[in-house]
Amino acid sequence: MSAVSLLDNVASFEAQAHVTGLGWLGGTAAFALGDGGVWLDSAGERRRVEAHKDAGALIATTGGGRLITGGDDGRIAATGADGTVETLVDEKGRWITALAARPDGALAWSTGKEVKARDAKGRETALTVATTAQSLDFAAKGFRLAIAHYNGATLWYPAVENGVETLAWKGSHIDVTISPDGQYVVTSMQENTLHGWRLKDGKDMRMAGYPAKTRSLSWSREGEWLATSGAEAAIVWPFAKGGPMGKAPRECGVRPAIVTRVAFHPAALVLAAGYADGAVLMIRLTDAAELFVRAPDDSPVTALAWDAKGARLAFGTESGGAGILTLP
Amino acid sequence: MSDKIPVTVLTGYLGAGKTTLLNRILSEEHGRRYAVIVNEFGEIGIDNDLIVGADEEVFEMNNGCICCTVRGDLIRIIEGLVKRRGKFDAIIVETTGLADPAPVAQTFFVDKDVSERTRLDAVVTVADAKWLSDRLKDAPEAKNQIAFADVIVLNKTDLVNAPELEEVVGRIRAINPYAKLHKTQRAAVPLTEVLERNAFDLDRILTLEPAFLEEDDHGHDHHHEHGHDHDHEHGPDCGCGHHHHEHGHDHAHHDGHRHGGLKHYHDEDMQSVSIAAGDVIPEKFLPWINDLVQREGPSILRSKGILSFRDEPRRFVFQGVHMVMEGDLQRDWKPDEKRESRIVFIGRNLDEAAIREGFLACVAAA
Numbered sequence: 001m002s003a004v005s006l007l008d009n010v011a012s013f014e015a016q017a018h019v020t021g022l023g024w025l026g027g028t029a030a031f032a033l034g035d036g037g038v039w040l041d042s043a044g045e046r047r048r049v050e051a052h053k054d055a056g057a058l059i060a061t062t063g064g065g066r067l068i069t070g071g072d073d074g075r076i077a078a079t080g081a082d083g084t085v086e087t088l089v090d091e092k093g094r095w096i097t098a099l100a101a102r103p104d105g106a107l108a109w110s111t112g113k114e115v116k117a118r119d120a121k122g123r124e125t126a127l128t129v130a131t132t133a134q135s136l137d138f139a140a141k142g143f144r145l146a147i148a149h150y151n152g153a154t155l156w157y158p159a160v161e162n163g164v165e166t167l168a169w170k171g172s173h174i175d176v177t178i179s180p181d182g183q184y185v186v187t188s189m190q191e192n193t194l195h196g197w198r199l200k201d202g203k204d205m206r207m208a209g210y211p212a213k214t215r216s217l218s219w220s221r222e223g224e225w226l227a228t229s230g231a232e233a234a235i236v237w238p239f240a241k242g243g244p245m246g247k248a249p250r251e252c253g254v255r256p257a258i259v260t261r262v263a264f265h266p267a268a269l270v271l272a273a274g275y276a277d278g279a280v281l282m283i284r285l286t287d288a289a290e291l292f293v294r295a296p297d298d299s300p301v302t303a304l305a306w307d308a309k310g311a312r313l314a315f316g317t318e319s320g321g322a323g324i325l326t327l328p
Numbered sequence: 329m330s331d332k333i334p335v336t337v338l339t340g341y342l343g344a345g346k347t348t349l350l351n352r353i354l355s356e357e358h359g360r361r362y363a364v365i366v367n368e369f370g371e372i373g374i375d376n377d378l379i380v381g382a383d384e385e386v387f388e389m390n391n392g393c394i395c396c397t398v399r400g401d402l403i404r405i406i407e408g409l410v411k412r413r414g415k416f417d418a419i420i421v422e423t424t425g426l427a428d429p430a431p432v433a434q435t436f437f438v439d440k441d442v443s444e445r446t447r448l449d450a451v452v453t454v455a456d457a458k459w460l461s462d463r464l465k466d467a468p469e470a471k472n473q474i475a476f477a478d479v480i481v482l483n484k485t486d487l488v489n490a491p492e493l494e495e496v497v498g499r500i501r502a503i504n505p506y507a508k509l510h511k512t513q514r515a516a517v518p519l520t521e522v523l524e525r526n527a528f529d530l531d532r533i534l535t536l537e538p539a540f541l542e543e544d545d546h547g548h549d550h551h552h553e554h555g556h557d558h559d560h561e562h563g564p565d566c567g568c569g570h571h572h573h574e575h576g577h578d579h580a581h582h583d584g585h586r587h588g589g590l591k592h593y594h595d596e597d598m599q600s601v602s603i604a605a606g607d608v609i610p611e612k613f614l615p616w617i618n619d620l621v622q623r624e625g626p627s628i629l630r631s632k633g634i635l636s637f638r639d640e641p642r643r644f645v646f647q648g649v650h651m652v653m654e655g656d657l658q659r660d661w662k663p664d665e666k667r668e669s670r671i672v673f674i675g676r677n678l679d680e681a682a683i684r685e686g687f688l689a690c691v692a693a694a
Contacts, residue, residue, distance in 0.1 A: 056415075058411055170390060171390040190439075191389060213441060
């Protein structure tokens with residue numbers, strides 16, 4: 001492959017603060033910021049709204065067609081593509097540790113050990129886990145939530161009484177994800193490893209060898225691949241046909257910098273990877289072809305998201321670099 | 329990374345005056361902005377949007393190191409604070425009165441994301457002059473906090489008489505002769521003596537020798553300029569008399585100065601070992617120190633050192649907590665600086681003879 005780049009197809013701008021997360025609201029890219037603001041970019045037309053005044057938007061996801069941000073002001077805010085900001089939750093100054101949302105508007109969040117879930121109709125239930133709930137992820141089907149914490153993960157059906165199942169594994173679990181088919185739960189751990197559970201038989205999986213913590217996990221559309229950050233390449237584990245046990249992962253986009261964010265294209269077997277040096281690459285899994293989307297500038301990539309169709313890729317960095325790639 | 333955020337860890341047994349000191353830090357005009365991680369919300373009386381409540385969740389690392397515990401909540405909070413960089417200049421971590429400082433300190437060595445963004449500036453321990461001697465007998469936490477300290481604020485000195493004060497200072501020095509010690513009432517120590525000390529005051533270990541402490545640390549010229557009741561510690565021998573007359577609280581200094589007559593206390597289970605030498609051979613020293621902390625880590629609370637490696641223009645500086653340590657080559661030795669290697673350990677039941685022998689075997693032949 002010739003070293004083709006897509007740099008000319010990128011519209012860059014200065015977000016002027018740490019980009020802590022981003023999501024697509026239809027055709028609008030929404031960038032959450034460490035200074036509490038949200039940039040909304042609709043085909044190059046940009047405006048900034050204040051989602052967490054005098055605070056920071058520390059975590060972000062999308063749900064119900066809005067950008068959902070959790071702040072160190074203890075608030076969860078929802079920002080619409082039209083710039084309206086609504087406070088969904090106010091935990092009175094307690095940091096929102098983790099956040100998950102669904103397209104139907106259902107929401108889950110944690111402050112310390114307390115996990116709360118609110119369904120699309122607004123019914124709220126709470127669960128206390130033994131140690132801080134570090135990360136939350138909704139299953140694609142069913143109102144079910146995975147919770148990462150110390151010594152394992154918990155699966156919770158908030159609408160079901162006693163609908164709690166514990167997945168035990170010693171150590172501190174930091175991020176959690178459920179595979180699109182609902183068959184696997186995978187966590188990243190403090191010791192630079194991943195741990196997985198195959199739910200049908202409870203079999204454990206250990207995915208090790210990372211030089212840094214994995215903080216970004218992304219499934220391919222069908223769930224046959226799980227891309228992960230934390231190494232000087234995107235490490236992509238095969239989950240088709242029984243899981244990754246005994247199989248080697250693919251290493252995509254090998255560069256002399258740690259991959260910090262990964263995002264699978266919503267349709268094709270194409271992976272976007274952001275690096276600790278600020279570079280962004282697009283990698284095709286079928287032939288390992290690579291395209292540069294962003295040149296390195298020494299500021300780690302902190303957010304990466306495809307729009308629903310996979311026609312545009314938005315990214316942001318720690319020092320406030322931001323941009324949107326529109327595929328030719 | 330040169331712009332690492334300095335972190336001060338504030339420890340102290342229950343009731344010693346930690347909250348008083350913290351409230352001073354937050355209320356005084358000092359032109360610095362602090363993010364404060366507190367263990368209990370509500371104790372702090374100042375509105376500050378960067379006060380964060382912590383849960384003190386101590387985790388064991390699954391790395392085969394039995395004493396390697398970290399504060400999981402700190403890792404998470406610092407990750408969040410990094411996103412708000414620019415809103416504050418430094419971080420203060422308050423621990424509960426019964427906390428072991430080790431997991432807090434180890435967090436700054438073990439977690440790479442934390443250590444890339446922050447540096448442990450100093451462990452500051454507030455101690456109660458009236459009750460510390462008792463606590464050292466019955467509370468291992470209190471002793472750990474003294475052993476861990478880079479700076480000790482010996483508070484409530486107005487509640488003890490001079491011999492009692494001398495005794496408690498002696499007991500502190502028996503455990504930790506290296507920490508900078510301030511005698512205070514109402515935790516009134518200049519904040520510059522507590523915060524952003526830089527590199528644990530590591531340089532002090534080159535100049536400090538327990539027996540010569542009274543010759544050191546004469547930074548007292550400013551005392552007469554302000555009428556606070558704070559004081560600098562001049563070493564275990566606080567009765568040496570030649571620098572206290574200028575400030576008006578002579579009740580703290582009885583007459584019968586016994587020059588060099590510090591009551592020498594020996595702590596039954598906690599000691600310090602300090603060894604000095606000339607140039608050392610890195611190929612010998614590094615395996616030795618690694619092996620030592622792997623074997624003896626559980627009993628070594630703190631280790632520090634500045635080393636002159638043979639044929640190396642820069643100083644090698646290390647510090648550690650139990651089994652974890654970090655070290656690197658830092659600035660050049662200055663032309664007028666005496667090239668010297670010194671290591672210091674504070675721990676339980678240390679085999680001083682074996683440590684000395686091991687270290688001296690790393691020394692380069694003259």
